[in-house]
Amino acid sequence: MPKIFFLDTGLRNFALRNFTELTFRPDKGSLFENTIFIQLYKNLNITDQLFFWRTISKTEVDFILTGERKWAFEVKPTQDSRLTPPPGLNAFFKLYPDFSNVVVTLNRFVRGKGVSYLRGWMI
Numbered sequence: 001m002p003k004i005f006f007l008d009t010g011l012r013n014f015a016l017r018n019f020t021e022l023t024f025r026p027d028k029g030s031l032f033e034n035t036i037f038i039q040l041y042k043n044l045n046i047t048d049q050l051f052f053w054r055t056i057s058k059t060e061v062d063f064i065l066t067g068e069r070k071w072a073f074e075v076k077p078t079q080d081s082r083l084t085p086p087p088g089l090n091a092f093f094k095l096y097p098d099f100s101n102v103v104v105t106l107n108r109f110v111r112g113k114g115v116s117y118l119r120g121w122m123i
Contacts, residue, residue, distance in 0.1 A: 003052055005037040022077070032077035032120065033062055036104050039123040040065070040073075053092055061088045070099040075120075077106055085115040 006012040012034060013019050022028050040063060041047060049067040054060040063073040072093070074086045085093075089101045093114065101115040104123060 005034050007038060007041065009034055009038070028077045029075070032106070033075040036073070036075050036120060036123055037063070039120075043123065053088075055091065059088050059091045061092045064092075064099070070096075071102060072096070072099045073102050073104055075104045089115060 006015075009031060012031070016027070018025065018027070022031065025031060037050075040050060044050075044065070046065065046067065049065060051064040051066065052060065052062055053064050053072070061072045062075045063071075065071040065073070072089060074089050076086065085101060086103065089103070093099065093101055103115060103117045104120050105117055106120060
């Protein structure tokens with residue numbers, strides 16, 4: 001099943017009739033993921049090389065960037081994302097070890113073994 005993203009989160013919020021602050025939103029994960037998509041699209045302009053990965057058991061990685069540089073991005077909007085890689089990234093890395101793994105969060109910037117944590121605004 002494909003994912004659908006808006007290039008303007010204001011239009012997304014209008015369609016959902018929800019302009020509540022991110023902290024109080026029940027859809028903050030989807031909204032933050034959409035925001036990261038917009039940044040990847042604007043900064044890299046590579047939509048033909050941008051995918052997502054999901055298994056039959058619903059293990060997933062939010063964004064897979066192919067091409068010269070290979071990146072796997074998992075988007076986590078929580079303020080205190082654990083410093084352990086999400087299960088989706090672990091599963092993906094076992095199958096595709098040549099990809100760089102990144103967890104995009106609201107406030108962490110850490111480089112760990114096998115995964116980097118970036119703040120969303122750094123994308």
